[in-house]
Amino acid sequence: MNDKDLLVQSIGWAAEREPVITRRFYEILFARYPQVQPLFGRNSGDAQARMLQDAILAALDHIEDGAWLTETLGALGARHVAYGVTDEMYGWVGECLIATLAEHCGDRWSNDHHAAWGRTYGALTGLALAGAARARAQ
Template sequence: MDKDILTESLLLVDGQEHALTPRFYSILFERYPAVRPMFSADIAPQAKMLREAVVAVVDHLDDAAWLSGTLGALGRKHAGLGVTPPMYDAVAECMIAAMEELGGDEWTPEMTAAWTEALGAVAGLMLAGAEADQAEAV
């Protein structure tokens, strides 16, 4: 993964306003209204946690052990909340849509490709954690 492109593009779309995750949730709930009941009425705390998680993942791209452990645990937690594998695709789709919208004319196909790869890797590690937890329960 290209950490420079991910960092640069995250600064472009999130910057000082921290607009990315609130816009992401707006798009997610517009496109996938069935997931709305999984969240509290006040989405601000969740948006803040997601933003912190995105920043942490980008910061730790060179630390495979941190990524695997942290994202695996997060995947187990999300599975316990009812998150299913297809929901990961919806999240990636809506996150990239928010990024493209907020990035405007400065957003590039290379940024989309880098985030598609990164979000796919995140989903894979989270799903692996959830699957490992399910395997242990059997």
């Protein structure tokens, strides 16, 4: 299976237990990295998790459209600078996102899913960080 199929498959399994990457993702993130909690608005949890998930799904829809990815994720990374997000936090969020998915998928989760998510999130992060660097340089 290619990376996109592995991602779509694992999101589909996780979606059987809606709301998907929502509360549990934040529980894991704030437990492991309590220092990020103050960055988030007090009631934004569910809406924010939905946005993260929608943004990843939108990126998957454009996975072969390099120009769209560079533009969209670059702008996203630039906005995140204003939210107080630092570069190292991307690794924390990726780790917790993958941990949440693995938990939701249970026995069906494989090393291939883990690797596909690591590669894809890493690629998206690279584009977001490039946008963040451009924003800081301005």
